[in-house]
Amino acid sequence: MIHDPHRHHRLRLAEATPEGSSGDGEADARWLELADQISRGESVDWAAAGLTATDENDRAILRSLGSIASITQLHSSDQALNAGAGDAVTDADADDAVTDANARGVFDTNLEQWGRLEIKERLGYGSYGTVYRAHDPQLQRDVALKLLHPGKQLPEAARERLRQEGRHLARIQHDNVVSIYGIEEHEGQFGLWMELVRGRTLANIVQNDGPFSESEGIVVGQSLARALAAVHAAGLIHRDVKAQNVMRAEGGRLVLMDFGAGTTPDHDAQAGTQRSVPGTPMYLAPELLRGEDVTPASDVYSLGVLLFHLVTGSFPVTATSLDELKAMHASGNATSAADLRSELSPAFVNVLRTALASDPSERFATAGQLSQALDQLQHGTSETQLNTAPTPNRRRRWTLAIAALAALAALxxxxxxxxxxxxxxxxxxxxxxxxxxxxxxxxxxxxxxxxxxxxxxxxxxxxxxxxxxxxxxxxxxxxxxxxxxxxxxxxxxxxxxxxxxxxxxxxxxxxxxxxxxxxxxxxxxxxxxxxxxxxxxxxxxxxxxxxxxxxxxxxxxxxxxxxxxxxxxxxxxxxxxxxxxxxxxxxxxxxxxxxxxxxxxxxxxxxx
Amino acid sequence: MNLSTTHLTLRDCPLNSYTVVDLSLRRRIRKRRMDEPSHDATQAERRQRFLAEASVELLVHAQQGDDVALDVLCQRYIPLLQRWASGRLPNRARDLLETSDVVQETVIRTVRNVKNFEVRRDGALLAYLRQGVMNRIRDEARRVGRKPVEIDLPDAPVERDRGPSPLDALIGRESVAIYERALARLKPLDREAVIARVEMGMSFEQVAAAIGKASANTARMTVNRALVRLAEEMAHDS
Known part of the structure; x- marks a missing residue:
């Protein structure tokens, strides 16, 4: 092509005029830089960009650029970007893409990369986001990457809260709490990446293998109570302790995961009336249903429900609606674990009762106290439990007597x-x-x-x-x-x-x-x-x-x-x-x- | 359909070598190709020449009845729009609809109906085609939404409404609406730049050709400024 400096010059002038007249000034340099990254298909450091936002308008523009970045990503996800107009995907490629998207019911983009992480496979899908197995090429390790659904347009305050929680979580060093490696935003998508735990959730184990024995339940309870104590010590409340959120890793290690609903107490207070009730209803402490604030004690209650579920396969309070659930709690209509599984030791049943006390002040005040109670139990029951021969005919009647004594024993x-x-x-x-x-x-x-x-x-x-x-x-x-x-x-x-x-x-x-x-x-x-x-x-x-x-x-x-x-x-x-x-x-x-x-x-x- | 503005009788993209996703269409095309006489040297030459031609020039030829020009246009836009449409069609609609038919019909209709003064740049034609496909998608989505249809997805959650498009799922339906409204408010050149680069994934060289810029770099700067304006428009709306 023949270089024509005049033409160039004219074009530059021609373009300079509308730019000047439209009022775009220096302030736009940062947006232009972001736009350049988006249009080139580069990853954008949204967290850094967010720091430059000074007012609501800035944040709105950033959000919009985030949407545009997503659109760019969507349309380039099939390698269309930079492809010639005449080039096209093969039949097989396109068929696969469509079939895959259909099979999942929900389309998620053929995401291959998020930040520096290479996405390998999808592990799970929840209301908050999708969890992938991803590879960190820098550290040469596989990680679990949880990406919030891109459709969830979070206000900046919520984003900042997530970042802060990421920092809190990263501080927790406990064998029974999943290790958080980082939390960031790329291409408008918030992601949290953490250690990859291979194993099964406790919910899955109960569902497929049946309830746990008491001694197993106690061991699980000890680990999780200590895990919760570590979470609370970091200034966090988990808020979604449930069997689905605990993994038993292949080696047997128990890992508390999923801080999707996690919160810091003070932030929660700030959130005020906008706060919706997170968590799974059966696991929710009754005071949360009454609209009271989350506390470490509400996590203790959830852990109590989890342990109850582990050993019985059921829940202390069941209902088909939130209103019914509230009513059940209000009337004190809780099922005792002993009624569902008569061979449970009275002392264990009572630990469950205390953890599940409707009034938080009657509950173990801290996860540490629950852990201690379980420690004490373990000495008394972990061995005998294994030796207990079932005596089906008489068991139930006599167990009631044991329970009666244990009611006192719990004290x-x-x-x-x-x-x-x-x-x-x-x-x-x-x-x-x-x-x-x-x-x-x-x-x-x-x-x-x-x-x-x-x-x-x-x-x-x-x-x-x-x-x-x-x-x-x-x-x-x-x-x-x-x-x-x-x-x-x-x-x-x-x-x-x-x-x-x-x-x-x-x-x-x-x-x-x-x-x-x-x-x-x-x-x-x-x-x-x-x-x-x-x-x-x-x-x-x-x-x-x-x-x-x-x-x-x-x-x-x-x-x-x-x-x-x-x-x-x-x-x-x-x-x-x-x-x-x-x-x-x-x-x-x-x-x-x-x-x-x-x-x-x-x-x-x-x-x- | 109002045919009064055209003397053409185009009913399908005439020939040949563009790749399409839909197998049934490809079969149809193969069949057609076997039915038709082999191209003469003049056609091959014209094709060669047209490949380097701007789309707006081809449009004129096509509207004058040149099958080769129409074919080149089809070759140029159908795969592009098809890819684009797959991101904009609701899942259900996409299952039920042969994307390529929508796109092909739209290209044919547009070529038939569009007035030359409406599309002075290739980028404008592209935006016009995109809008045409978008309208067809909306029609189809409404149609699908009204009509209960059996779909063979036993494990997939069945949406009661027409369901989200991939783009809806990606950024949310409301954001898509905001984006579309903001895009519509942009100046034509900005809009074309955004569509060409962001939505169609054209290279900056191609964008430059489409919107009449001298170089890829200039085109890139145009795209970037357009993106900022678009974001500002969206911010006002949200």
């Missing part, structure tokens, strides 16, 4: 019953195994065998009435203290170390393990007042046969205890079943019964 979490105000006394107590030469304290999880001699040492700060009950693996319950005919009896004097069962027929006695069973629970209750109803039941039993003999509770006594099993059922005033507060009130009724009850439970293994 060991704080060692004191706070339902009626803090106990005004303290008790030092320990279960001992004794032989001629030694005394060993038995903690939960310890093993005992036939012939072992046991006692309970107790030193109250005030005069107390004590009751000791044993429940074996098949649900037989026995009164260990007080035993009629023994000299040691209630009340027990203050500031004195008492050794139970104490003196019987003038002889310092012990309880003797006289048969084997998978599991033994020892429950000790101390109260400043006599627990008159309970005592009446115990007193009505036949006298103990001799030193260390077990006294079997009759069915009526167990029925009386059973009512306590409904710890989670708040008094509704309509149900025929008395609520736990009535029951406890009944059992603790005394002249001035406002001082609480001290309870301890020890789970022992008693292998055959």
């Amino acid at each position: 060991t979490l704080t060692s004191q019953l706070n339902l009626f105000g803090p106990a005004q006394f303290t008790v030092e107590g320990r279960l001992l195994r004794e032989d001629a030469t030694s005394r060993t304290e038995l903690m939960s999880g310890a093993a005992v065998g036939v012939g072992d001699q046991l006692s309970f040492e107790l030193n109250p700060s005030t005069e107390v009435y004590a009751y000791v009950v044993n429940v074996d693996a098949v649900g037989n319950a026995y009164v260990l203290f007080p035993i009629a005919g023994c000299e040691t009896t209630n009340p027990l004097a203050a500031e004195t170390t008492h050794r139970l069962p104490g003196i019987c027929d003038g002889v310092d006695s012990s309880w003797t393990v006289d048969s084997s069973g998978d599991r033994e629970q020892v429950l000790v209750v101390a109260s400043r007042e006599p627990l008159v109803d309970l005592e009446a039941k115990l007193a009505s039993l036949p006298a103990a046969g001799g030193n260390g003999a077990y006294v079997k509770l009759d069915d009526q006594s167990l029925l009386n205890l059973r009512g306590i099993g409904g710890l989670s059922a708040r008094p509704s005033g309509t149900g025929a079943k008395p609520g736990i507060f009535d029951e406890i009130a009944e059992l603790t009724r005394g002249p001035s019964s406002t001082e609480g009850v001290w309870v301890r439970r020890i789970d022992l293994n008693n292998p055959k």
Whole structure:
């Protein structure tokens, strides 16, 4: 082509005029630069561009340029960009593209690159975005890339919030929390990339393999409670803890993922009334349904639902609509895990209850507390759970009795019953195994065998009435203290170390393990007042046969205890079943019964 | 259809070598090609000459009944518009509709009906063709939206309405509407530059030829300024 400088010159002049007259000034240099990147098909650093925006108009222009970039990308995604007008895709190419798009129902562009990441395959698709497996060529590793749906035009405030959350998330270093590598915006698309976890979600496992065993549930719960504690420590609330958002990696590692709905507490407060309720309804804490703010405690509730779901395959509160769900919560209509799966240990059922308490103040205040409670449980149940032989015919009935005792046992979490105000006394107590030469304290999880001699040492700060009950693996319950005919009896004097069962027929006695069973629970209750109803039941039993003999509770006594099993059922005033507060009130009724009850439970293994 | 403005009787792109996505159309074309007499030397020469010709010149020839000119126009625009349309058709419409037919019909109609003074630049013809295809898509979408049709997509969520086009899905329907309105408000040259580069994916050399710029670089600057104006227009609207 012959170079014609005049023509060039004229053209430049011709173009300069409309540009000048249209009022485009220096301010547009940054837009022109972005436009140049878009028109060349280069990737745009939208995050950096966003920093130059000074007002709403700037942001609107940036958003518009983002849309234009998307359009450019769409039309170039089939390699049309720079192709000659006569060139065309092959039949096969086009057919594939159309078929692929149809098969997915939703068209997403044949995205091959996002920023520096090479997109390899689509892993999942959700309401917030699409997750891809992508490759980071710089670091030579595969990552999971979550791209927000490009259709989601986020206001700048929301974008900034996402960036900030990315920074928060990146700070979390925890084995059970997915590692976030970065959060950025390219070509108008927000993306978060993180470690690629290969495995299955807990939801998938429950669905395909059935519910978890209790011991597995406890292990999962411990990991996730610690993960949540780390999230909370970073100043974040997850807000969408659910079985779909936890992966069990191929090596068994549990990973909490998907912070799509995550938020920082202060930002949430700022969002004010515009905030919509995120998360999955069944996992939502009741206070969120009432419109209260999210707190770490609402995450604890969701984790409680998750654990409930893991071991039962169901949910504590189910409903078909949000209104129904609210109503169910309002009426305290929660299902107990024990009702769905009777072999769950009462203590575990109670941890679930506490995590799922409708009132956040009755819940574990922190994920750390839940983790601790599960740690304590693990000692008592993780081994025995494996050994528990099913006894289908009797199981349910007896388990109710166990649940009744466990309702009290759950209080060991704080060692004191706070339902009626803090106990005004303290008790030092320990279960001992004794032989001629030694005394060993038995903690939960310890093993005992036939012939072992046991006692309970107790030193109250005030005069107390004590009751000791044993429940074996098949649900037989026995009164260990007080035993009629023994000299040691209630009340027990203050500031004195008492050794139970104490003196019987003038002889310092012990309880003797006289048969084997998978599991033994020892429950000790101390109260400043006599627990008159309970005592009446115990007193009505036949006298103990001799030193260390077990006294079997009759069915009526167990029925009386059973009512306590409904710890989670708040008094509704309509149900025929008395609520736990009535029951406890009944059992603790005394002249001035406002001082609480001290309870301890020890789970022992008693292998055959 | 109003045929009063034309003396032509064009019913199809006449021949031959452009690649189309739709197999049935290709079969039809192959059949047609076998039915027709082989091209004489004059035709081959004309074709060679026309390939270098601006589209607006070819338009004149085509409207005067030159099949070779029409063929070259078809070759030039059908694949381009077809690709473009695949991004603008709702999924359902795309399933039901042979994109190539829409595009081909539109090219034929446009060539038949367009007045020369309306399209003084190739870029203008392209914008005109694009608008024609867009209108056809809207017609088709309305038609598809009205008429329940069985589709063979057992696992795909079936949209109750006509469904989003890929572009709708990409930036949202509202943004597409804003974009289209803003594009319509641009000066013709700006609009043509945006369409040629952003929507049709032409090289800057091709854009330069289409909008009458001296070089690819000049064309690029024109495109960039047009994009900024477009973004400003969109910002006013949103």
